[in-house]
Amino acid sequence: MKDEFKNLPLRSGVGIVVLNKDNKVFVAKRIDNPKDFWQMPQGGVDKGEDFITAAYRELEEETSIKNVKLIKEFDGFITYHLPDHLLGIIWKGKYRGQEQKWFLMRYLGKDNEINIKTKKPEFLEWKWVDLKLITELVVDFKLNVYKEVQKKVQKIIN
Secondary structure (H helix, E strand, C coil): CCHHHHCCCEEEEEEEEEECCCCCEEEEEECCCCCCCEECCEEECCCCCCHHHHHHHHHHHHHCCCCEEEEEECCCCEEEECCHHHCCCHHHHCCCEEEEEEEEEEECCCHHHCCCCCCCCCEEEEEEECHHHHHHHCCHHHHHHHHHHHHHHHHHHC
């Protein structure tokens, strides 16, 4: 990491694991990454906003999903750092990575209620996948996050 980025703070964020009735995980392909990488809903926490409020807001903003039940707020935070080629670019260059609070939620709606064509779309397409696949679909710099989340979710749904 270049010296100019070492002192940048971590962005405060949330991540949401959305499970359907079959315990499949919601993932979506980002608009800004043309490769075949998928992610779960996630985003930043606004000033003065608590984590759970941010999680519900981000979920709705990105997917139009509102019909969920909170299963668990995971303890602690999970951090990732941006790779060198994205430092100074992502988030207007203000952060070197993200420290995320993760939530597990059950989707109670029907698939036709999910709409990724939102006001500010972030995703090209979405799908439900087996929990074991999330680490195979994610961009490499978020792999540690997805491995940790995968373990936590596995303990709950078993």
